Amino acid sequence: MIDQIPPVVPPGRLRELAHPVYDLPGGLLLRPWEASDAPALVAACLDPDVQHWTYPGLLSTAEAEARIAGWRTRRQDEEAAMWAIAPADGGLPVGLIGVRELDLPGGSGEFLYWLLPAGRGSGVMTPAVDRISRWAFEELGLHRLRIIHSVANTASCRTAEKAGFPLEGTMRGALLHADGWHDEHLHARLRTD
Numbered sequence: 001m002i003d004q005i006p007p008v009v010p011p012g013r014l015r016e017l018a019h020p021v022y023d024l025p026g027g028l029l030l031r032p033w034e035a036s037d038a039p040a041l042v043a044a045c046l047d048p049d050v051q052h053w054t055y056p057g058l059l060s061t062a063e064a065e066a067r068i069a070g071w072r073t074r075r076q077d078e079e080a081a082m083w084a085i086a087p088a089d090g091g092l093p094v095g096l097i098g099v100r101e102l103d104l105p106g107g108s109g110e111f112l113y114w115l116l117p118a119g120r121g122s123g124v125m126t127p128a129v130d131r132i133s134r135w136a137f138e139e140l141g142l143h144r145l146r147i148i149h150s151v152a153n154t155a156s157c158r159t160a161e162k163a164g165f166p167l168e169g170t171m172r173g174a175l176l177h178a179d180g181w182h183d184e185h186l187h188a189r190l191r192t193d
Contacts, residue, residue, distance in 0.1 A: 008106060008142070009140060030131060031084055040093040044116055074100075082100075083098060084096060085124060093116075095124070097132055108144040145165070166187060170184070171184045
């Protein structure tokens with residue numbers, strides 16, 4: 001009989017963890033999304049860069065509130081964990097970061113992130129990716145995190161490399177964008193890196 005490999009992260013681990021809040025440079029912080037943040041999500045869906053790279057679709061305020069509620073459900077279901085990148089002194093988020101496609105038994109997940117124009121150029125995404133990586137490895141117990149982005153998205157590539165996610169390869173024609181099929185870069189970081 002073949003011994004079963006135990007799960008890297010036991011079921012229920014993400015549900016047990018509090019949703020942490022972390023300080024970031026530039027007077028920003030990582031915090032859970034709230035229903036009152038819906039206008040920022042609506043704005044992201046209208047932003048041409050966010051639309052081009054992540055294609056979230058257009059959302060009404062009610063639909064944005066439902067999506068935010070869905071993120072809470074997905075966290076409880078141990079499928080994803082999302083944070084708002086927001087001013088520490090209050091106000092609407094300027095970005096989003098999260099780990100989705102969580103495979104707790106296999107110990108992996110994939111980053112999702114974007115910034116609105118108010119957050120771009122601030123250098124905040126690299127420390128945000130690093131902070132959430134450390135949470136995912138040290139608190140949640142994952143083994144591997146990945147970042148996948150269009151090869152044309154040079155800003156995301158820089159963020160991945162600066163955050164300690166070396167390029168592992170290129171996936172040809174891997175994702176359909178509005179302007180056609182894009183090759184995608186695959187970056188990854190291990191707990192042991």
